[in-house]
Amino acid sequence: MSTLGFPLFPEQASTMAPRVDQLYYFLFGVSVFFATLILILIVTFAVKYRRRSDDERPRPISGNLGLEILWTLVPLSLTLVMFVWGARLYFITFYPPSDALEINVVAKQWMWKAQHAEGRAEIDELHIPTGRPVKLIMTSQDVIHDFFVPAFRVKNDVLPGRYTTLWFEATKPGAYRLFCSQYCGTQHSGMIGYIIALEPAEFQAWLSGGATAVSMATAGENLFQKLGCVSCHAPNDTGRGPSLVGLLGKAVRLQSGASVIADEDYIRESILNPQAKIVAGYQPIMPTFKGLISEDGIMQIIAYLKSLKREEGAQVKK
Amino acid sequence: MNPQHVISIRFYATIFGALLVLTLSTAGAAFIDLGGNLNTIVALAIATVKALLVILFFMHVRYSSRLTWVFVGAGFFWILILLTLTMTDPLTRDWLETTIGR
């Protein structure tokens, strides 16, 4: 808070925030320098060389190669510094640490739904622990949205039909504003909420609080049974479909000869558009589950498949 | 520029014949499985040859000024830029996520 009675800079509440601010100050400094330079030059020239009589015929100066090179190279090298610095920062924001806590977020006109792996779900609020990287896996049920937390200096588009991720690590407890920053229709400005950062212990308490929530993996497992997935995708490769145990993150050979990494997007596509990528050695017989399963449901199934991976595929209950 | 360059009917007929032969061969080649992306490459190569024949002779560019060449080139060059620059996103999207992301 500044002495003006209103803030001039946003709060720094994530590990990212000071890094972004550092680069911002650098850019700000460069800008102030050049703006002042131009201002001083213009004012000086304007005063010093103001027209004193209408007969003045100043001598023409057609240019100066040295100066041109100077003011081409200086901005060029400065912008390259900015580019490299900015790109490095971007890589950090782009790739979440592997030990991050994963939380699923589904956006829809005009609300944010978050679901924790342990089962607690919330709307327009997101509880997170401080001091631990949090990775959001996000998708939209309708139009393009954008998850934006100014105090964390992070933001990413939330797209329909695809997963995007966002990660941050909160540094101090508190409630921070969450905005949708991609225009998404009538109540766009109402699609706001709070990120509530808690001390790890409090967060654990919060997680286990609430109603008797079913964990996402369990919910996914129930869906897996209910939709009949299990009848083809048996844990050992005996079913009509490939086994899904330990699938996530693994490379899959396709009928077309190509191979893809089985990530969240791949699973999602295989559920909604099963014919798009057929695993080598299997028939294209799987029906689409479009309309039968919600975005939340898909995320639960993915959570379930991930849990299979962790437990080395021992226990797919029949 | 010499737009009044008159080409003989014989020559036009030769180009015309070549175009028809190329059309039939591209349709024929489509039935043969050349494997991989080769089918597409062959089809587009034939289409490019046909387009060049039309541009150079039917459209008289072969006999036109440098300026015409520049604008013909600019059109096709620009479409290449559009294609390559835009394809960098979807192509690198996977690349980034699979290669560096892990």
Add this chain to the structure above:
Amino acid sequence: MSDFPAIHAHQFDDAAQQHEASWLGMWVFLATEVMFFGGMFLGYLLYRTTYPQAFASASNHLDLWLGTINTAVLICSSFTMALAVRAAQIGQKRPIIIFLVLTIVLGAVFLGIKFTEYHVKFEEHLVPGSAFAYDGPLGSSAEIFFSFYFAMTGMHALHMIIGLGLLTTLVVKTARGRFSVSYNTPVELVGLYWHFVDIVWIFLFPLLYLVGRHLR
């Protein structure tokens, strides 16, 4: 440049300058047209790399015979157009009219075949929208293929229709004796336009009709 007449629009110094400007103007316009179709080609390319199998199988629902015949028809019309321009260059009035009319007829045949194809697709419920029904797998991606099919060929057909209108006015003007050895720029320019439309089809044909033929 003595073979140009002294008649020219007031803003030009002479007929040679006028001709140069018109010729350049047409090429600049065609550069614009390239980009116009380029946007659609780009979208097509993007989806084709994303859904190669769907595009291949959907393309097999197009009628290869009609497509090939139409390509040949359009090339014929380009040939007659080139001959019409040639006749205009050497100032033969009757051949200009004959070749222009032939071009118009061939263009109309092309459009006739095209609309027959459209009609069949409509009957087969392959027109994107709520009535779209696709029996094979990959239905939704196939709908994208047909979206491109109709957008691209439709835009091409629109250009053909405009071309036919231009050709018709040329026939009238030729009959009224507007063109001569020294002034035939409009015939030349419409010729350029017509050949351009032909070239677009030359690329559309393999990209739409031939994609998955070898996988059948």
Add this chain to the structure above:
Amino acid sequence: MNGPIEERRQHYLNVNYGLKSWLLTTDHKRIAWLYLIVVTFFFFVGGLFATLIRLELLTPQGDLVQAETYNKLFTMHGVTMIFFFLIPSIPAVLGNFLIPLMIGARDLAFPRLNLASWYIYILGGLFTLAAAAAGGVDTGWTFYTPYSSIYSNTHVALTVIGIFITGFSSILTGLNFIVTIHTMRAPGMTWFRLPLFVWAHYATSIIFILGTPVIAITLALVALERLFGLGIFNPELGGDPLLFQHLFWFYSHPAVYIMILPGMGVISELITCFSRKRVFGYDFIAFSSLAMFVSGQSVYASMIFSLLSMLVAIPSAIKVFNWTATLYKGSISFDAPMLYALGFIGLFTIGGLTGLFLATLGVDVHVHDTYFVIAHFHYIMVGSAVMAYLGGIHFWWPKMTGRKYPEPLARLAAVIIFLGFNLTFFPQFVLGYLGMPRRYHVYPPEFQVLNVMSTAGASILALGYVLPLAYLIWSLRYGAVAGMNAWKARGLEWQTPSPPPTDNFDVTPVVLQEAYAYDVDEPEVIYASEKAAHV
């Protein structure tokens, strides 16, 4: 008129009278007026929308208008200002009027096509106005799919068709300029004697013809998707929601240069005239115009996009430094056009430097889609482009009308606009970094103070814009008669009477020198008439 009776000289304004002589004119100078009238109309329509937006944002609650209405307001503001004011403003008004005069031609290469462009523009404008009248459109001027193609239930198709049609007006204008500049230059007018204004318009025209068709087809596909259920952008079918953005920004990123390049051309003319100096580094300014349009080509892949945006800053920087250096050892006078030009340099410097924040990936993540972006592009498009447009209108007003505008009022207006503009938009940079997202109808209360400042600035700005409208109209009848060369400038357009005759020059001029020869006393030395050249 008092004073000595003036000889009745025939010029393009009095050659014939009546509505028909204007609506069917093929004279580029009259077509420029037709554009001027409609462009001004759209500017004030867009300004009205902006006023309502700023009033709504005076308080954090949505108390003036409903959310639906607010969304339509900012969409219509963007659409009218960008497609119907900024893109046509300088090229279609000043470019149309001046390019033939500057290169010594009697008209553009295709005068009827030029008139047709205006009618196409009007037709597109009518579609868009019809959409506004029918209830408006709420997608934002960027028309992002799938919101625009599937979810919005406002008049998207009608608006998009309007923009599609208007696009052809730009394409045909660009085509006309390119052909004219290539084929109609007067004897002796070599490429490197062309005024920088003409260079800037040449580069702009190339973007018109190569970029506009891409946006046209993209918007047409959105319209087809809404009208006939085509599924190219539909994510339900597996359509890529980002494809639209690729195609859209392929045009719209260079479109920023469409809006700013002609303004830069204007500034080069103003700075030289009012400091009586040859422009510093002519070749560098000329080539940086072309470089801007090449590196302005956009991609969405972040890395390349960032690098290209960085690179485009270089030619901008080169220009700013060259303009500043032009002042050095000049003879500077502070007439209203010069005030606009100096204001332009200041605002463009800020706009350009803040553009670097957006091009720098790490920071862009934070400021993207916030008021920082709004402030940045208003510095470029309003602070720079509109300043240049107004400066140009004032500068060439004596040439266009044969009358002078009231100088003290004009200086006052320039100062008011400069101050009002900064008060309106500078707070928005702070708002943006604080995190206020764009297109918000209601906002958290901690942002209110800065928003109040912005709205206060906007009311000053509005006054600054109405003032020139009033005194320029007044001067049409009551302004002092301007001579042939009101500013003692050296460009070819000043070597013919004001207003110019229908054919621009009584005798085809032969050009012996470039347009910035301010060291000689008499401009007649520079341009010999054809006869003189033969003697």
